[in-house]
Every structure is written in structure tokens, then in C-alpha cells.
Amino acid sequence: MLDIPKIDAVLRQARRWDMDFPLFGSHSHAHLFRPPLPEEDAAAWEDLMELRLPQDYRQYLAHLGNGGAGPAYGLAPFRCPLRDYFREPAVFSDDQAERFNELSRRWYAQFHEDEDQLYEDYCAETPEERRMDFRDWDEARYRYIENTVAHFLFKSGQLFIANQGCSQDIYLLLSGTHRGFCHGNSTEYDYSYPFWYQSADRRDAITWPQYWEVLTPFEDYFMDYVDRVEQVCRDLTAEKRQQFLRERAQVRDFQSAAKAGDWGGALATLTILEPAALSLKSRSFYLHYEKPLREHLPDRPEVPLFFQKVDKTRRYSAGSEFTTFWCKEDNDDDYPSPRFSDFAATFSETD
Numbered sequence: 341m342l343d344i345p346k347i348d349a350v351l352r353q354a355r356r357w358d359m360d361f362p363l364f365g366s367h368s369h370a371h372l373f374r375p376p377l378p379e380e381d382a383a384a385w386e387d388l389m390e391l392r393l394p395q396d397y398r399q400y401l402a403h404l405g406n407g408g409a410g411p412a413y414g415l416a417p418f419r420c421p422l423r424d425y426f427r428e429p430a431v432f433s434d435d436q437a438e439r440f441n442e443l444s445r446r447w448y449a450q451f452h453e454d455e456d457q458l459y460e461d462y463c464a465e466t467p468e469e470r471r472m473d474f475r476d477w478d479e480a481r482y483r484y485i486e487n488t489v490a491h492f493l494f495k496s497g498q499l500f501i502a503n504q505g506c507s508q509d510i511y512l513l514l515s516g517t518h519r520g521f522c523h524g525n526s527t528e529y530d531y532s533y534p535f536w537y538q539s540a541d542r543r544d545a546i547t548w549p550q551y552w553e554v555l556t557p558f559e560d561y562f563m564d565y566v567d568r569v570e571q572v573c574r575d576l577t578a579e580k581r582q583q584f585l586r587e588r589a590q591v592r593d594f595q596s597a598a599k600a601g602d603w604g605g606a607l608a609t610l611t612i613l614e615p616a617a618l619s620l621k622s623r624s625f626y627l628h629y630e631k632p633l634r635e636h637l638p639d640r641p642e643v644p645l646f647f648q649k650v651d652k653t654r655r656y657s658a659g660s661e662f663t664t665f666w667c668k669e670d671n672d673d674d675y676p677s678p679r680f681s682d683f684a685a686t687f688s689e690t691d
């Protein structure tokens with residue numbers, strides 16, 4: 341079972357004190373949860389699917405939030421998806437060991453086979469009048485692998501719950517001897533580390549006894565994030581704490597002016613700030629106000645100047661390190677963006 345009191349205490353501290361988001365992906369959710377999943381929604385899904393969600397994951401959804409704070413970019417919202425393949429037995433199970441080994445071998449092989457030689461063999465064995473050209477043959481081979489291998493490795497009996505970055509997805513097992521465990525998985529071979537095994541002298545398809553070592557109970561997967569967040573807060577220096585206290589006071593001054601419609605007063609707060617010296621959290625906050633500031637103060641050059649300086653602090657061309665916020669237009673997104681009102685409220689939280 342998840343340690344709910346500890347989670348609440350640690351993340352309450354993190355929402356107040358972690359403003360640089362040093363843990364990979366934590367800027368995405370800012371240690372905030374989306375609203376919990378209503379019990380009746382979870383129960384209705386379970387009845388329709390004739391499945392029961394693993395207890396720890398169900399506890400997360402009902403008592404913490406339907407997506408949000410968690411490892412890396414956080415946990416994706418559970419949208420009660422109705423997929424027949426959820427009912428299929430997961431191959432990540434002791435009673436599926438032989439089948440797992442075969443699927444792993446076939447998945448590994450497709451990335452190490454000589455396609456040109458395979459096509460030559462196909463042509464040699466197939467009468468010319470029934471022979472496909474290379475493009476059609478390759479597409480048919482791809483579909484065959486998808487239906488007979490990939491489907492069972494990446495869909496059967498498992499639920500997508502998170503993305504760890506790039507193409508590394510996290511799935512929760514819904515059946516089998518390791519039901520309630522999760523694992524990293526990816527259809528892109530460069531990231532699918534679970535499906536190959538490398539020793540000092542060779543690389544080969546992984547076997548079930550080797551694979552089950554990478555499976556992690558959902559509780560451990562989530563609580564590892566909580567423990568690392570707790571350490572981030574412990575490691576904050578007195579200097580950083582003083583910086584964050586100043587920034588929160590500045591944000592509150594800005595908020596007061598904006599709520600009162602005093603956009604000139606809000607701008608006066610910005611003009612004394614140097615974006616490069618601000619925390620990632622504060623810059624995310626002010627970026628949310630770029631559009632209203634430009635609309636209300638179209639003739640003030642200080643507005644574009646401030647946000648140009650913010651742009652120069654971006655570590656990535658898309659600026660993806662900043663917190664983005666939930667809106668109805670992106671409510672099908674797997675990334676668990678927090679609500680801006682919840683994010684803004686953390687600048688006023690106290691211990």
C-alpha cells in the first residue's frame with residue numbers, strides 16, 4: 341500500500357521549496373496532482389472490462405490524483421479506456437515464461453536479421469506471378485510482426501501509465517504472477533532495453549528469468565520518486581531557500597496587481613526582475629501571463645523585452661522545460677499538466 345501520509349507531507353514541502361525542478365521531468369507536473377478519479381468511474385470501468393485495477397494504482401487514482409506527480413513527467417491520467425487487449429493474459433508472468441522467451445527472441449531477431457537476404461530467400465521460394473516487390477513484402481512483414489509479436493509485448497494485459505522521456509514508456513501489468521508490477525517498454529529498439537541482454541562477451545534476446553528482475557511493484561516505482569523528492573528538499577541550501585522566499589513574495593505582488601486589473605503595477609514587478617536569475621518555477625509562472633500582458637499593455641516595450649529575456653533562458657528550442665498547464669483543448673494529452681490555479685496557489689503555501 342502507498343504511504344499516503346508520507347506522500348502528502350513530502351509533496352507539500354516540494355510544492356513549496358522545489359522551484360528549480362532538478363529531478364528529470366518534474367517541471368512537467370511540479371509535484372501537483374490532477375483531481376482524483378471518482379470511485380464510481382473506476383468501478384464502472386472495472387465492471388465493463390471485467391478487470392480489477394491493481395490496488396496500489398487504484399489507491400493512487402482515488403486518494404492522490406488521476407495523474408500528476410510521479411517519476412519523470414509524472415503519471416498519465418487514467419481515462420477509463422475500453423480496450424479488449426487489457427483482458428488478454430500478460431506474457432510477463434511465470435506461467436508464460438516459454439511464450440515470453442519466444443516473443444523476446446523474435447523481437448530481438450527482427451532488428452538483427454539481414455532484410456535483403458530475407459527478401460532474396462522469399463523471392464527464391466515464391467513464384468514470380470505471386471511475388472511482392474520489396475516495399476509490399478517489407479510492409480507485410482512489419483504487419484506480421486506487429487500482430488504476432490509486438491501486440492503481446494506492448495499491449496496484452498498491460499496499461500500505459502507514464503512516459504520516461506523519448507520513447508521509453510511505462511506499463512502496469514493487469515494480470516499474471518506479476519500483476520501490479522510495472523516496467524519500461526518501447527517499440528523503438530534503441531530504447532527497448534528489456535528485450536536484449538548484454539554480458540561481457542555477448543548480446544542476445546533476454547529470457548524470462550533475466551527479465552523479471554526489471555519489473556518493479558507500482559508502490560516501489562512511485563515511492564522511489566517520493567524519496568528522491570524528499571532528498572531534493574533536504575539538500576536545499578539556506579541561500580536557495582532565501583531566494584525562493586523572495587521569488588514567492590514577488591509572485592504574490594504580481595498576482596495581487598493582476599487580480600486587481602492593475603497591469604501597470606504587475607509590469608512594475610517584472611521590470612525589477614532578471615529572468616536568468618529566477619527559478620524555473622517562477623519563470624513558468626510569469627510565462628503564463630505573457631498573453632494578457634501583451635493584450636493589456638500593447639505599447640509598453642518592457643513587456644516583449646522581459647519575455648525575450650525569458651526565451652533566452654530556455655535550455656531546449658521548444659522550451660519544454662517550463663511547466664505547462666491543463667486546458668480543455670489538451671485534455672487527451674498523456675502528459676499530466678497541472679491546473680494553473682493549483683500551481684499559482686503553491687506560491688502562497690506555508691509549512
